[in-house]
Amino acid sequence: MSRIHARFHLDYPDFSLDVDLDLPGRGVTALFGHSGSGKTTLLRLIAGLQRARAGHLSVNGEVWQDGETFVPTHQRPLGYVFQEASLFPHLSARGNLAYGMKRAGDVMGQEALAQAVELLGISHLLDRRPHQLSGGERQRVAIARALALHPRLLLMDEPLAALDLKRKQEILPYLERLHDQLEIPMLYVSHSPDEVARLADTVVVMEQGRVRAQGPVNEIFSQLDLALAQAPEASALIEGVVLSHDDDYALTQLEIPGGRLSVARLDCDIHERVRVRIHARDVSLALDEPRTSSILNILPAVILELREIDQGQVLVKLCPGANEKAPFLARITRQSRDRLRLYEGQQVYAQVKTVALMD
Numbered sequence: 345m346s347r348i349h350a351r352f353h354l355d356y357p358d359f360s361l362d363v364d365l366d367l368p369g370r371g372v373t374a375l376f377g378h379s380g381s382g383k384t385t386l387l388r389l390i391a392g393l394q395r396a397r398a399g400h401l402s403v404n405g406e407v408w409q410d411g412e413t414f415v416p417t418h419q420r421p422l423g424y425v426f427q428e429a430s431l432f433p434h435l436s437a438r439g440n441l442a443y444g445m446k447r448a449g450d451v452m453g454q455e456a457l458a459q460a461v462e463l464l465g466i467s468h469l470l471d472r473r474p475h476q477l478s479g480g481e482r483q484r485v486a487i488a489r490a491l492a493l494h495p496r497l498l499l500m501d502e503p504l505a506a507l508d509l510k511r512k513q514e515i516l517p518y519l520e521r522l523h524d525q526l527e528i529p530m531l532y533v534s535h536s537p538d539e540v541a542r543l544a545d546t547v548v549v550m551e552q553g554r555v556r557a558q559g560p561v562n563e564i565f566s567q568l569d570l571a572l573a574q575a576p577e578a579s580a581l582i583e584g585v586v587l588s589h590d591d592d593y594a595l596t597q598l599e600i601p602g603g604r605l606s607v608a609r610l611d612c613d614i615h616e617r618v619r620v621r622i623h624a625r626d627v628s629l630a631l632d633e634p635r636t637s638s639i640l641n642i643l644p645a646v647i648l649e650l651r652e653i654d655q656g657q658v659l660v661k662l663c664p665g666a667n668e669k670a671p672f673l674a675r676i677t678r679q680s681r682d683r684l685r686l687y688e689g690q691q692v693y694a695q696v697k698t699v700a701l702m703d
């Protein structure tokens with residue numbers, strides 16, 4: 345089976361890293377955690393840029409490190425994309441792509457290069473020098489350069505961190521395309537719950553050099569004791585199936601585990617699978633079924649868990665129709681919790697103000 349197994353122990357004077365990870369060999373795994381939790385160190389260990397005293401690394405059946413073996417970085421078939429695109433300023437985008445391939449001695453790369461250029465939408469930028477590109481465009485060239493080497497693993501260390509919001513929004517659709525079309529696994533370091541929600545299949549939460557939690561993105565997002573659920577932009581990711589369209593009201597009905605949701609008319613076929621995102625701040629709770637609300641989505645749900653977080657706020661984990669497969673979150677005030685006397689196991693009505701489509 346295709347897996348990535350990474351076990352490392354490393355000691356710095358003021359920091360130690362100790363991880364034992366078994367990750368899917370396909371799709372995007374996000375490494376999420378506070379600054380200094382060890383995400384970059386882990387990526388560098390996987391790239392072979394750092395050597396752990398004790399370690400084992402195998403990527404889809406190939407051993408890159410164990411007791412006897414240590415494949416040096418330049419012989420590992422991987423692509424590495426950093427926060428800032430490190431392009432040569434005197435070469436055009438085309439020259440930068442060609443230089444990377446020449447260095448890797450890649451003779452079969454023309455096809456991979458053409459594919460990477462297509463995937464990142466940079467064919468019209470190839471004759472420009474780095475200073476004639478925006479930050480987001482430079483980063484797209486850097487990603488294409490990594491892909492043109494035909495890697496078997498793509499490592500990305502906060503590739504959007506140096507970009508402003510507008511540039512981030514520009515480049516995210518390209519990363520989503522990579523997610524959909526790349527056959528190789530991608531490890532993606534990020535601080536941003538939004539990026540993780542849009543790109544990741546699996547999430548590893550790092551804390552002080554250890555793995556605090558690991559699992560499918562929707563499970564990790566709804567774990568109330570983790571930073572992702574407690575962040576202001578906390579949300580749940582739910583898989584739905586298109587049930588019907590109502591052209592009169594320009595609405596589409598989705599079936600989700602335990603309930604139904606109405607969303608603005610989607611251009612999708614009946615039975616098509618879609619992923620939606622519900623922000624915790626967009627969900628409010630009522631004890632009786634609200635009959636006079638303008639909110640379209642009112643779901644009977646059961647409270648699974650309540651947790652007080654800071655600033656007088658309480659997170660509530662709910663499952664629609666008592667189906668625990670698709671939990672979502674509500675963020676309410678402590679005062680509301682006390683006024684409604686909410687408790688675990690209680691039946692409530694969740695009013696969902698906004699449902700965003702993910703793909």
Ligand SMILES: Nc1ncnc2c1ncn2[C@@H]1O[C@H](COP(=O)(O)OP(=O)(O)OP(=O)(O)O)[C@@H](O)[C@H]1O
Binds near residue numbers: 359383384386
């Ligand atoms: N070469 C080194 N020598 C000593 N300590 C180091 C070295 N590299 C990193 N560290 C320490 O290891 C810890 C983890 O650093 P790392 O860069 O992996 O964190 P991170 O989670 O990627 O942080 P950020 O999100 O800020 O990039 C930090 O405390 C850092 O100071």
